[in-house]
Amino acid sequence: MTTKISASDKIKRASLAIMGHKKFCLYSGVLACGKTTIDDTINPPTACTDGWNVMYHPDFLDSLNDKQVRFLVLHEAVHKAFRHLDTWRAIFEKDAQRANIAADVFVQLVISDTDAGEGFVEIPPVGVPVLPEFRGMSVGQIYDKLPEMEGGGSGGMQAMDGHILPEDGEGGDGDEAAKARNAMQAQEIDRAIRQGEQMVKARGGGSDTRDGALGELLTPQVDWKRLLREFVQDTCKGSDEATWNRVSRRFVAQDLYMPGTFTEQMGELVIGFDTSGSCFGTDVMTRFGSELASIIKAVAPSRTRVLYWDTNVVHEQVFDEPGRFEIADLKPAGGGGTDGSCLFDYLREKRIKPQAIVQFTDGYVGDWGRTDVPTLWAITEASITAPFGVSVHIKV
Numbered sequence: 001m002t003t004k005i006s007a008s009d010k011i012k013r014a015s016l017a018i019m020g021h022k023k024f025c026l027y028s029g030v031l032a033c034g035k036t037t038i039d040d041t042i043n044p045p046t047a048c049t050d051g052w053n054v055m056y057h058p059d060f061l062d063s064l065n066d067k068q069v070r071f072l073v074l075h076e077a078v079h080k081a082f083r084h085l086d087t088w089r090a091i092f093e094k095d096a097q098r099a100n101i102a103a104d105v106f107v108q109l110v111i112s113d114t115d116a117g118e119g120f121v122e123i124p125p126v127g128v129p130v131l132p133e134f135r136g137m138s139v140g141q142i143y144d145k146l147p148e149m150e151g152g153g154s155g156g157m158q159a160m161d162g163h164i165l166p167e168d169g170e171g172g173d174g175d176e177a178a179k180a181r182n183a184m185q186a187q188e189i190d191r192a193i194r195q196g197e198q199m200v201k202a203r204g205g206g207s208d209t210r211d212g213a214l215g216e217l218l219t220p221q222v223d224w225k226r227l228l229r230e231f232v233q234d235t236c237k238g239s240d241e242a243t244w245n246r247v248s249r250r251f252v253a254q255d256l257y258m259p260g261t262f263t264e265q266m267g268e269l270v271i272g273f274d275t276s277g278s279c280f281g282t283d284v285m286t287r288f289g290s291e292l293a294s295i296i297k298a299v300a301p302s303r304t305r306v307l308y309w310d311t312n313v314v315h316e317q318v319f320d321e322p323g324r325f326e327i328a329d330l331k332p333a334g335g336g337g338t339d340g341s342c343l344f345d346y347l348r349e350k351r352i353k354p355q356a357i358v359q360f361t362d363g364y365v366g367d368w369g370r371t372d373v374p375t376l377w378a379i380t381e382a383s384i385t386a387p388f389g390v391s392v393h394i395k396v
Contacts, residue, residue, distance in 0.1 A: 007038045007058035014066070014073045022205035023114050027077040029192025033185070034080070046126060048162035049076050051085035052185050060126075067122035071111060074121065075160060078107045081193055083186060085165055088139050092165055095143075100159040102143035104128045109135055127160025191230060194390065198374070201388075224378065224392040225291050228358070231376045231390055232269070232295045235356040267355030269301040270373075271325075272343045274361035275334025276310040284380055288360050288394055289327050296325040305354065310336040313346040340365025347371070360394075 005013070019028045034052035038061075042048055045057035054076045061069060079085070084103045085092060091099040105128050112130045115121050123130065134142050166182060199205075271292065273285065296304055300323030308315040315333035319325050340361065347354070357375040363384030375389030385391045 007056060007061040010061050010064075010066075010069050011036060011038075011056065011073060014070045017066075017070055017120075018074060018077075021120060022203040023118075023200060024074060024120065025199045025203060025205070026193065026196040027074060027081060028199060029195050030077045030081045030189060031073070033188055033192055042162070044162075046161050047072060047076060048164060049079055049085075050164040050166050051080060051083060052166070054080075064124055065122070067120070068124040071121035071123055072160075074111050075104075075107050078110050079103060079161075079163070081189060082106075082139075083189065084139060085163055086182065086186065088143075089165065091140060091143050092163065096163070097159070098146055099139070099143055100161075100163055101128060102139050102146055103163070104159045104161070105131055105134050105142050106137070106139045124160065187226075191234070194230075195234075224394050227390075227392045228291065228376065228378065229295050231374075232292075232299050232356070232358065235374045235376075267301060268303040268305060268352075269296065269299075270343075270347065270352070270354040270357045271304065271306045272357060272359040272361075273306065273308045273332060274310070274338065274340075274359070274365065275308045275314070275332050276336060276338040276362075276364075284394055285332075285360060286327070288378055289330065292358065293325050293327050297323045299323070301355070305352070306330065307343055307346065308333050309339075309343050309346075310334040311339040312342050338365050339367055341367040341369030344369040344371045347373075357389075 015031050018024045018031065034054065036054050036056070038058050039055040040058055042055055042057040042060075045059050047054065047056045047060060049055070056072075061072075064072065084106075088099060088103065091102070108123065108128055108130050109132075111121060112123070113135075134145070137145075166178070273289075302322050304319040304325045306317040306319070306325075307313050314336075315331065317329070317331060319329075338361075340359075343357075343359070346352075347357075354373055357371065357373050358378065359375060360378045361380070363377075363379040363381040363386075368387055370388070375386075377386040377389055377391045378394050379386070379391055380394050382393045
């Protein structure tokens with residue numbers, strides 16, 4: 001006798017499979033953002049999202065096999081990850097049906113391109129097909145190319161799911177609260193994606209997930225100060241070890257019980273300054289250092305090691321007092337050529353094992369080097385992105 005799997009269990013099983021996939025684990029954190037509910041009042045009986053929460057009709061889930069459920073769960077996660085309802089709010093308000101189909105066309109391409117040759121997912125029999133002619137276009141560009149809606153669908157196309165526009169937060173106390181909530185959600189999703197990107201790399205799912213359609217998601221125009229702060233805070237909160245004695249609250253909302261973490265003493269943070277001729281003594285270097293000083297004071301790593309390098313590490317300063325890092329105490333040295341690998345070579349030679357590395361450079365480093373330590377590159381040249389780690393662009 002075959003036991004029927006409940007709708008909620010189908011979602012849980014799909015979510016766990018996604019978390020374990022070498023590529024789709026990119027969306028692991030996004031799945032945990034917001035609430036997931038089963039709702040038999042959804043009309044038509046499919047699924048829908050407001051950009052944060054997701055609702056599924058049980059009858060729709062019952063009609064899908066495991067691969068199709070994984071596709072559906074990813075479909076909603078991609079809408080959330082790309083913040084479709086915020087980014088493209090204007091076109092949703094102008095023509096919701098047409099915008100819905102445009103967003104779905106975009107999502108189908110993202111998922112199918114990531115799944116190419118693997119067979120992890122299968123497109124459900126409801127919704128738009130994969131349309132290669134729209135590959136590389138944004139939702140807005142797809143929307144412009146679709147015909148206007150006339151009694152349902154665009155050329156016979158129907159969206160697979162529905163969308164509920166969140167409050168936009170324009171004026172009034174209530175709207176201010178909505179604005180703050182939307183900002184918080186955007187920040188949480190951005191952080192979840194960046195953590196997911198590290199998971200993809202760790203599992204061998206690709207060394208650079210910024211290619212193709214994901215470029216819009218993973219290289220947004222962001223506040224470099226905020227991203228720098230988040231990197232240092234998230235990376236230097238100590239050594240997080242999994243423990244079943246503490247359940248991860250992020251996944252409890254989905255009734256998924258995953259191990260939580262405990263945090264040990266904050267480790268050492270290494271700061272690398274490219275002091276080659278093009279960076280040495282610049283105003284932007286001072287501005288970056290000042291911002292970094294306030295972050296280090298707040299996070300208080302056990303030790304902050306500052307290394308100045310051009311073609312070699314030419315000077316070193318060590319601040320052993322937790323949270324100690326003063327701009328006035330820095331003593332830059334260098335002014336020669338550039339070899340970006342020298343800092344990582346130096347750490348290996350000296351057997352220094354920091355918890356994280358933050359590198360400041362113009363990006364013209366020659367050899368970028370290699371390391372297994374989480375690394376953030378603060379780069380002044382907007383057209384250059386490091387081949388590993390997290391890159392942020394410092395505006396001069």
